[in-house]
Amino acid sequence: MFACQTCGASSPKWLGRCPECGEWNSYVEELAGQRAAPSSGTALPAAIVRAEGEAAARVPTGLPGLDRVLGGGLVPGSVVLLGGEPGIGKSTFLLQAARALASASGDVLYATAEESASQVRMRGGRLRIREETLLLAAETDIGRVIAAAEVRPPALLIVDSIQAVREPALSSAAGTVTQVRECASVLQRFAKNRDVPVVLIGHVTKDGSLAGPKSLEHLVDTVLTLEGERTSLRRLLRATQNRFGPVEELALYDMTGEGLSEIPNPSAALLAERRAGLPGSAVTATREGSRCVLVEIQALVGPAAAGSPRRVAIGFDPGRLALLLAVLEATGLPLASREVFVSCAGGLSTAEPAADLAAVAALVSSARGRAIPADAACFGEIGLLGEVRRVPAAGSRLKEAASMGFRTVYLPAGDAAEAARFQDLAIRPVDRVSDFIRML
Ligand code: TYD
Ligand code: MG
Numbered sequence: 001m002f003a004c005q006t007c008g009a010s011s012p013k014w015l016g017r018c019p020e021c022g023e024w025n026s027y028v029e030e031l032a033g034q035r036a037a038p039s040s041g042t043a044l045p046a047a048i049v050r051a052e053g054e055a056a057a058r059v060p061t062g063l064p065g066l067d068r069v070l071g072g073g074l075v076p077g078s079v080v081l082l083g084g085e086p087g088i089g090k091s092t093f094l095l096q097a098a099r100a101l102a103s104a105s106g107d108v109l110y111a112t113a114e115e116s117a118s119q120v121r122m123r124g125g126r127l128r129i130r131e132e133t134l135l136l137a138a139e140t141d142i143g144r145v146i147a148a149a150e151v152r153p154p155a156l157l158i159v160d161s162i163q164a165v166r167e168p169a170l171s172s173a174a175g176t177v178t179q180v181r182e183c184a185s186v187l188q189r190f191a192k193n194r195d196v197p198v199v200l201i202g203h204v205t206k207d208g209s210l211a212g213p214k215s216l217e218h219l220v221d222t223v224l225t226l227e228g229e230r231t232s233l234r235r236l237l238r239a240t241q242n243r244f245g246p247v248e249e250l251a252l253y254d255m256t257g258e259g260l261s262e263i264p265n266p267s268a269a270l271l272a273e274r275r276a277g278l279p280g281s282a283v284t285a286t287r288e289g290s291r292c293v294l295v296e297i298q299a300l301v302g303p304a305a306a307g308s309p310r311r312v313a314i315g316f317d318p319g320r321l322a323l324l325l326a327v328l329e330a331t332g333l334p335l336a337s338r339e340v341f342v343s344c345a346g347g348l349s350t351a352e353p354a355a356d357l358a359a360v361a362a363l364v365s366s367a368r369g370r371a372i373p374a375d376a377a378c379f380g381e382i383g384l385l386g387e388v389r390r391v392p393a394a395g396s397r398l399k400e401a402a403s404m405g406f407r408t409v410y411l412p413a414g415d416a417a418e419a420a421r422f423q424d425l426a427i428r429p430v431d432r433v434s435d436f437i438r439m440l
Pocket of ligand 2: 087090091092114160
């Protein structure tokens with residue numbers, strides 16, 4: 001059957017326009033007769049307080065970064081989607097997770113639909129996998145994947161990838177919205193019925209144009225993304241949706257010859273290539289989940305070529321850059337006719353308003369050709385009136401700056417009270433952008 005995704009009308013034929021609601025292109029193929037099958041067993045209402053002994057047992061994967069991003073491990077019966085561009089390292093990373101779990105908690109079933117069993121074995125060899133409890137099934141038929149998992153429900157089922165498996169009863173090709181959604185809901189049913197965590201790999205392109213994973217996001221419990229530039233070895237894992245834990249938690253990795261290796265101190269890694277003492281560089285403390293990391297914001301202000309000057313933001317919100325330039329213009333630092341580039345160096349991007357103060361510091365430093373002291377860090381949000389506003393978690397930002405050896409911190413005047421306990425730091429409270437420029 002084909003069903004309208006807007007109003008629910010159905011038809012045995014595909015229709016370009018729904019006769020009921022008038023929506024275009026809303027008909028999607030679905031398997032008939034599967035819709036309202038009630039789950040087995042009667043569900044009596046129970047107290048919201050969890051019964052004794054029924055703790056939400058989480059299964060730690062054994063990879064500390066992954067466990068932290070998940071909020072303490074995998075929740076049995078939940079479905080996790082790991083998204084990322086092709087070639088970024090998703091299969092590698094999940095094979096590492098599978099190995100860690102297989103050596104601690106028993107069988108892990110890795111269903112590969114994209115690559116052949118021998119290709120996965122080769123990757124396994126590279127990762128030095130010896131665990132006999134890590135089982136491989138090369139299947140593209142979703143029914144056979146489930147059958148393989150039903151034989152003996154594993155501690156974890158991994159499906160690589162959701163775009164490559166298909167339900168043969170549906171005529172559409174693997175990777176279409178119809179197939180992806182059908183396969184995901186079959187897997188979700190398996191996860192719930194058997195209380196097994198299921199991890200799906202999903203490919204997304206840079207512009208997020210592939211419909212599959214996007215339409216999947218509300219079918220799964222947790223969405224993780226593995227990001228990074230293909231030209232660099234740095235990889236970033238974060239949760240963008242998490243029914244069972246925090247979002248915006250982060251883990252940083254380097255791709256090595258033996259898979260992804262977690263970077264224990266992200267601040268040190270992100271600042272490793274900083275050339276302190278050059279104009280246009282400032283350090284800020286940005287909050288990523290439960291931890292703060294220090295990143296370098298770089299700016300380059302230069303003469304404009306003919307035409308309107310360029311404003312380029314890399315790893316930094318272009319809207320905020322425009323706002324900061326307007327505020328600087330109003331405070332008497334004219335940059336309107338100059339070219340401006342701002343970037344968040346080291347492979348991390350920040351969309352946090354708390355990075356505003358550092359971006360302004362970098363811009364002013366570049367425009368004036370004078371470096372900011374190497375041991376100074378700054379954080380604070382800038383408002384349209386040029387006021388420096390308070391930010392969340394000032395204390396942990398200060399702590400990270402202090403632990404990385406910074407001596408001076410510029411911060412919102414409203415957050416200065418937080419700084420009393422940091423005796424090693426020289427605290428510079430800032431109330432207005434104009435004051436800040438003078439202080440710099
Ligand atoms: P892969 O996991 O296949 O990416 P995805 O599943 O996201 O498409 O990894 C792709 C790249 O990782 C590939 O270019 C080779 C590289 N790689 C390493 O650098 N080290 C390793 O140990 C492995 C297994 C892969
Ligand atoms: Mg892969």
